Amino acid sequence: xxxxxxxxxxxxxxxxxxxxxxxxxxxxxxxxxxxxxxxxxxxxxxxxxxxxxxxxxxxxxxxxxxxxxxxxxxxxxxxxxxxxxxxxxxxxxxxxxxxxxxxxxxxxxxxxxxxxxxxxxxxxxxxxxxxxxxxxxxxxxxxxxxxxxxxxxxxxxxxxxxxxxxxxxxxxxxxxxxxxxxxxxxxxxxxxxxxxxxxxxxxxxxxxxxxxxxxxxxxxxxxxxxxxxxxxxxxxxxxxxxxxxxxxxxxxxxxxxxxxxxxxxxxxxxxxxxxxxxxxxxxxxxxxxxxxxxxxxxxxxxxxxxxxxxxxx
Amino acid sequence: xxxxxxxxxxxxxxxxxxxxxxxxxxxxxxxxxxxxxxxxxxxxxxxxxxxxxxxxxxxxxxxxxxxxxxxxxxxxxxxxxxxxxxxxxxxxxxxxxxxxxxxxxxxxxxxxxxxxxxxxxxxxxxxxxxxxxxxxxxxxxxxxxxxxxxxxxxxxxxxxxxxxxxxxxxxxxxxxxxxxxxxxxxxxxxxxxxxxxxxxxxxxxxxxxxxxxxxxxxxxxxxxxxxxxxxxxxxxxxxxxxxxxxxxxxxxxxxxxxxxxxxxxxxxxxxxxxxxxxxxxxxxxxxxxxxxxxxxxxxxxxxxxxxxxxxxxxxxxxxxxxxxxxxxxxxxxxxxxxxxxxxxxxxxxxxxxxxxxxxxxxxxxxxxxxxxxxxxxxxxxxxxxxxxxxxxxxxxxxxxxxxxxxxxxxxxxxxxxxxxxxxxxxxxxxxxxxxxxxxxxxxxxxxxxxxxxxxxxxxxxxxxxxxxxxxxxxxxxxxxxxxxxxxxxxxxxxxxxxxxxxxxxxx
Numbered sequence: 001x002x003x004x005x006x007x008x009x010x011x012x013x014x015x016x017x018x019x020x021x022x023x024x025x026x027x028x029x030x031x032x033x034x035x036x037x038x039x040x041x042x043x044x045x046x047x048x049x050x051x052x053x054x055x056x057x058x059x060x061x062x063x064x065x066x067x068x069x070x071x072x073x074x075x076x077x078x079x080x081x082x083x084x085x086x087x088x089x090x091x092x093x094x095x096x097x098x099x100x101x102x103x104x105x106x107x108x109x110x111x112x113x114x115x116x117x118x119x120x121x122x123x124x125x126x127x128x129x130x131x132x133x134x135x136x137x138x139x140x141x142x143x144x145x146x147x148x149x150x151x152x153x154x155x156x157x158x159x160x161x162x163x164x165x166x167x168x169x170x171x172x173x174x175x176x177x178x179x180x181x182x183x184x185x186x187x188x189x190x191x192x193x194x195x196x197x198x199x200x201x202x203x204x205x206x207x208x209x210x211x212x213x214x215x216x217x218x219x220x221x222x223x224x225x226x227x228x229x230x231x232x233x234x235x236x237x238x239x240x241x242x243x244x245x246x247x248x249x250x251x252x253x254x255x256x257x258x259x260x261x262x263x264x265x266x267x268x269x270x271x272x273x274x275x276x277x278x279x280x281x282x283x284x285x286x287x288x289x290x291x292x293x294x295x296x297x298x299x300x301x302x303x304x305x306x307x308x309x310x311x312x313x
Numbered sequence: 314x315x316x317x318x319x320x321x322x323x324x325x326x327x328x329x330x331x332x333x334x335x336x337x338x339x340x341x342x343x344x345x346x347x348x349x350x351x352x353x354x355x356x357x358x359x360x361x362x363x364x365x366x367x368x369x370x371x372x373x374x375x376x377x378x379x380x381x382x383x384x385x386x387x388x389x390x391x392x393x394x395x396x397x398x399x400x401x402x403x404x405x406x407x408x409x410x411x412x413x414x415x416x417x418x419x420x421x422x423x424x425x426x427x428x429x430x431x432x433x434x435x436x437x438x439x440x441x442x443x444x445x446x447x448x449x450x451x452x453x454x455x456x457x458x459x460x461x462x463x464x465x466x467x468x469x470x471x472x473x474x475x476x477x478x479x480x481x482x483x484x485x486x487x488x489x490x491x492x493x494x495x496x497x498x499x500x501x502x503x504x505x506x507x508x509x510x511x512x513x514x515x516x517x518x519x520x521x522x523x524x525x526x527x528x529x530x531x532x533x534x535x536x537x538x539x540x541x542x543x544x545x546x547x548x549x550x551x552x553x554x555x556x557x558x559x560x561x562x563x564x565x566x567x568x569x570x571x572x573x574x575x576x577x578x579x580x581x582x583x584x585x586x587x588x589x590x591x592x593x594x595x596x597x598x599x600x601x602x603x604x605x606x607x608x609x610x611x612x613x614x615x616x617x618x619x620x621x622x623x624x625x626x627x628x629x630x631x632x633x634x635x636x637x638x639x640x641x642x643x644x645x646x647x648x649x650x651x652x653x654x655x656x657x658x659x660x661x662x663x664x665x666x667x668x669x670x671x672x673x674x675x676x677x678x679x680x681x682x683x684x685x686x687x688x689x690x691x692x693x694x695x696x697x698x699x700x701x702x703x704x705x706x707x708x709x710x711x712x713x714x715x716x717x718x719x720x721x722x723x724x725x726x727x728x729x730x731x732x733x734x735x736x737x738x739x740x741x742x743x744x745x746x747x748x749x750x751x752x753x754x755x756x757x758x759x760x761x762x763x764x765x766x767x768x769x770x771x772x773x774x775x776x777x778x779x780x781x782x783x784x785x786x787x788x789x790x791x792x793x794x795x796x797x798x799x800x801x802x803x804x805x806x807x808x809x810x811x812x813x814x815x816x817x818x819x820x
Contacts, residue, residue, distance in 0.1 A: 178689075180682050187675055190664035197621055197655055197662075198676040198729065199647040257666030 010302060011251050011266040018270060022277035029280055036159060042272030043161035044220045044227075046265060048239055049246035050172050051101075051216025053264045054209050055116070056247050057176070059189040059256025062210060063120040064104060065243060067127035068217035069236030072097045073224060074131045077140040077231025086147040094218040100127060101214015105207035116210075124240075131233040140231035151226030161223045168219060173261040185209055189256025245292070246271055249299040270295070318381040320345040320511050321366070321397070321480055326375030328361055328535075333747065335361040336535045339375070343480065348502065348512045350526035350543065354555055354808075355607060355773040358535040359515050363482045366513075367399035368392035396479035402488055404469030408458030413440035415457050416472045443471035446508060447501040463494035467501065474510070481505075482513040487521060488608045499525055517606045519548055519812050533557055548814045549805070556775060556804035573597040574632065576767050577651075577736045579618055582627035588613050588791045591627065595736065595767040600758070602782030603771035604807050610791040611771035612656050615738045618769075619653045620646045631736055647676065652730035654723075656740035656771075662726040663714055669725055670696035670710030676729040699728030703757055720750025727757065736767045743777060755781060775804045787811050 023030040048065050055062045076093035080086055100123060107119035155163050176182035184205045187195040196202050217236075224235055250267025252259025271292065278288045319342035328336040336358045343349050351359045364370040366377070368386035376383050379395055386392045406415045413436050414421070422435035440453045444467065451464050451471075460468070466486050473481050483502075487495045502512060502525060514526060522529060523543060530540040531554040538554045546554075573596045582591040588610050595601050603611045616622040618629050620642040629640040631649040640646045646653075655661035663672055674681060674692040681692045696710040703724040707717055714725055723746050730737050742758065743751040758781060762768050772778050778785050785802050787795040787810040795810040808814075 178687060179685050180677065180687055181685060183671070183674075183687055186667065186671075187664050190666040191660075193661050194655075194664055195675065196643060197619075197653055199644045200675075201644065253666070255666075257664060 011249060011263050011270070011299075014249075014299075015266050015270050015273070018273055018277070022273060022280070026277065026280040029277060034276070034280075036162075038269075038272045038276045039162045040159040041276070042268050043159070043165040044224055045239070045242045045246060045271065046165045046268035047168055047216055047220040047223065048243035049250075049264050049268050050168055050261070051213035052240070052243040053247045053250075053252055053259050053261065054172070054176070054185065054216075055213045056244070056252050056254065057185050057189045057256060057259045058206060058209050059192075059254070060108070060116040060206070060209065061120065061244065061254075062101070062104060062213040063117065063240050064100065064123035064127060065213060065217040065220075066236040066239035066241075067124045067131065068097050068100050068214055069221045069224060069239055070131040070233055071100070071127040071134070072218045072221040073231045073235045074135045074140060074233050076221060076225050077143060078134065080144060080147065081140060081142050086144055086150075090222050093222055094215055097218020097221065098211050098215040101217070102207060102211040104214065105210035108210070109203040109206050120210075128233075128237075135231065135233035137233065139233070141229070143225070143229055143231075148226050148229050151223060152229075161227065164219070164223055168216070169261055169265060176261060181205065181208060186257055189258075191257070242271060245296045245299075249295065254300070267299075317344065319343055319378075320380060322378040322381075323362075323366070324376045324378070326362070326365065326377075327373050328365065328370065329373055331747070334535050336365075336372070339532070339535070339537050341530050341537060341540055343511060343513060344528075345479075345511055346506065346509050347527040348506055348514055348525055350522045350529040351513060351515045351532065352517075352522060352529055352551060352555055353532035354775065357532040357555070359532055360484065361535075362532070363399055363484055363513065363515065366392070367397060367482060369399075393476055393478070396477055397482070398473035398476060398478035398480070399482045399484065400466065400469045400473060400486060402485045404465050406457045406465060406468060406472075409456060411454050411456055412451055412460065412464075412468050413437045413453040415468055416440040416443055416453075416475050418472075420476070439475060440471065443475040444468075446474050446505065446510075447471060448504045449497075449501055461494070463490050463498060466490070466498060470501075470505075474505075478510070480511045480513065482515070484515045485517070485607070486514075487516060487518065495521065517812060519551060519814055522551075523548075531555055548809070552805045552808045552812075552814065556808050573599070573765075576632040577618075577769070578628075578630040578632075578637065580628050582614070582617055582629065583625050584613065584617055584623060584791075585625050586791075588617055591617075591793060593769075593786065593793075595769060597735075597765045597767055598762050599784075600762050600768045600770060600782050602778035602785040603769060603788060604775065604778050604785050604811055605771075605773075605788035606811050607773065609788040609811065611773075611788055612740050613791070614788065615653065615740050615769065615771055616655075618646075619643060619651060619738055621653065633735070650733060650735035652676070652734045652737045654726050654730065654737070654739040654742055656744065658719075658722055658726050663722060665715045667714060668711050669700070669705070669707050669714050669717065672714045672725050673699050673710070673728045678733050695732065696728070699725075699731055702731060703728055704753070718747075718750070720746035720754070723750070723754060724757075727754070731761075734766060736769070737761065739768065739770045741772055742770060743772075743774075751777075775807050778802075778807070779804070789813055 028034055051065060052062055072093045075096050076089050079089040079092060104120050104123050107113055108116050113119045151160055153160050184200045187200060188202055188205055192202060225231055246267035247259065247264050249270055250263030252263060274292060275288060278291060321343040324340050326336055326339040339362060353359050365372050368389045368391050377386065384395060417436045417439060422432040423429045424432050437453050444451050447467055447470060449467050451460065451467055457465060457468060470481060487498060490498065506512060516522060526543045528540060529543050529546060531538040533555060575594045576597050577595040579591055579593040583589055591614055603614065605611045613622060617624050620640055630637045631640055631651055633649055638649045640649050640651060664675065670693060673696040678695060681688055681695065693710060700710060705724045706721050714722060743754050758768060770781055779802060782799060784796060784798045785807060786793055787807055789811055797806060
């Protein structure tokens with residue numbers, strides 16, 4: 001569903017201003033190497049944000065994705081160390097992520113838990129505990145070198161994580177804007193009861209949304225395993241917060257029904273460029289946290305202002 | 314000055330919402346210590362009047378006099394300070410707090426000191442004192458969420474008394490109470506009157522008004538029709554005053570439908586405690602009106618037929634090209650060719666974050682999708698066609714639906730069901746739309762019926778039902794209590810069936 005152009009413009013304008021300021025402030029910012037570096041570093045958060053976007057569009061939230069990354073990365077690396085071929089192991093990791101996501105959906109639609117905050121908070125803890133149990137609390141190393149070379153390498157000069165993220169963005173964009181399922185998710189987020197009275201199978205669609213969020217976490221885990229060249233059971237800790245921040249900065253509404261793939265990409269890039277720029281300017285990591293916190297609050301405040309304008313209209 | 318100055322008097326009160334006149338030239342007197350009934354159909358202005366008297370709304374014109382002195386009520390707090398309180402149909406209480414806390418909320422007694430600790434003993438005592446005035450024993454320590462609907466009403470009234478109310482307005486306090494609970498409440502209200510508290514009582518149920526009220530004021534279309542001693546008004550006179558007589562003019566319309574085939578069959582539909590033995594057959598091109606007071610089960614009947622609410626017994630069938638087809642859920646209902654225009658377009662009908670076109674396409678016609686993909690050109694064509702046919706005033710199908718007026722939003726909801734629909738259920742199809750949009754929607758509904766669609770229209774406005782329907786089914790307390798065909802239906806007859814003034818089952 002379309003949002004007015006001015007709603008989508010705000011995040012893009014923010015990204016543009018940020019890049020302008022950073023390129024003036026640091027001579028190292030506007031270089032091909034640095035820009036590719038930012039893209040590579042942003043790819044994992046961008047993929048996670050994609051799953052989070054699908055869920056936030058339904059007026060939900062998925063807090064478990066960071067832990068799902070941890071669990072799937074452990075399963076993926078264990079499989080490969082026990083001789084399972086890398087492509088098959090990656091496929092299984094995607095499947096594990098999808099199943100955990102589906103479980104999140106079923107907790108919501110079958111057990112009728114009052115809010116996905118609760119169901120996914122439960123899964124957050126369960127998945128992290130399972131990851132630590134499986135890994136015995138230590139990182140799993142000894143991955144086939146080829147896995148790292150392919151997934152963390154580059155294709156025609158573009159880092160492979162960026163290629164993977166780009167494909168994921170393309171597929172999700174088509175899914176959300178061109179398919180019945182995507183359209184149904186916007187409708188459910190905008191008005192669940194109206195969607196139900198138009199014959200939309202609300203529970204099945206919500207299960208799908210959470211399964212997709214889990215799948216995105218599985219995909220992010222594959223990329224992260226290759227970049228770290230190991231399976232660290234604490235990988236992805238807190239990643240859900242960055243993903244939520246990217247979605248919200250990208251103009252999606254916590255009230256549901258609003259949000260685009262393009263906006264989320266911009267949101268993820270704003271966070272990536274902000275981190276990178278503050279690093280280049282030698283700002284301490286402590287200050288970075290403060291700056292990003294302020295950006296999140298300001299972005300949501302803009303969201304609130306928009307809601308107010310929307311209601312007045 | 315008259316020997317007894319009325320406790321409250323209003324003079325020439327008027328209130329408009331946009332072009333709609335809610336109250337006009339309303340004058341009445343409430344005597345100290347009386348129970349004064351307010352009667353009238355839905356939309357007659359009762360709620361607007363009580364909202365003004367409780368400080369929730371500001372009048373456009375007119376004066377309010379309290380014990381003979383003009384007063385201004387800028388907000389509910391000012392009304393409360395004066396001694397005027399209102400108790401709503403569903404009292405606004407905090408379910409997790411105790412009865413005593415709810416009664417005292419906002420002025421809880423507290424001990425001296427910086428902590429302002431609540432004086433629980435004093436709080437309970439005050440709550441008991443207020444409940445004693447009503448002559449009832451409600452456990453003051455129970456959480457409000459754990460007590461029944463009848464006791465919640467009493468708690469709300471006790472709260473008003475605790476705040477020093479001398480005039481309490483009760484807006485349909487019995488609509489969710491059982492017969493026994495109603496009797497108990499009436500007893501409490503009489504006890505209150507005996508202690509000198511003045512009451513304004515709103516109800517649709519004539520027997521309650523008769524059992525309780527000293528005087529009655531009848532409102533119709535925002536004006537006072539009459540004020541009289543209750544004993545001097547017969548049920549017939551009351552109903553005539555409420556419904557008016559000039560409505561017969563609305564009865565024009567097309568000829569009765571020719572002998573067409575039935576296409577909706579409902580048998581023995583029931584939902585425990587709410588809907589009983591609903592049986593109905595509707596023919597192609599026929600418009601059946603569903604009349605009844607608020608809470609009579611009209612909406613529930615439509616939603617249950619559509620498969621949107623739980624069904625405990627009964628069958629619903631729609632005749633399709635391949636014969637009769639059973640309907641069990643919303644998806645099945647839509648696939649069989651049924652549609653629903655729900656009563657509250659904001660809460661149930663529209664996705665406000667979406668465009669006009671997406672809202673129309675939300676009910677996706679079979680050719681609007683293929684292999685999971687939306688066929689955008691088909692959906693856009695469907696939406697454009699609906700826009701043109703219903704003359705929806707919007708910048709186009711890509712305009713956000715929230716930018717449309719109420720009447721046009723209602724047409725968007727209707728626009729979903731122009732294609733592939735045999736049976737259309739409509740719940741309050743013109744609530745909150747202006748007069749011209751209403752006439753237009755009525756015309757569209759007649760056209761749909763003329764094209765062979767079967768319509769079931771539930772409405773709280775009797776003139777609307779008379780203007781649209783070939784026959785009118787009257788509901789009361791979840792049951793069909795009568796059926797009147799267009800030639801015989803009169804507002805008075807419908808109202809008397811709906812209120813239970815006549816118990817006989819007309820054919």
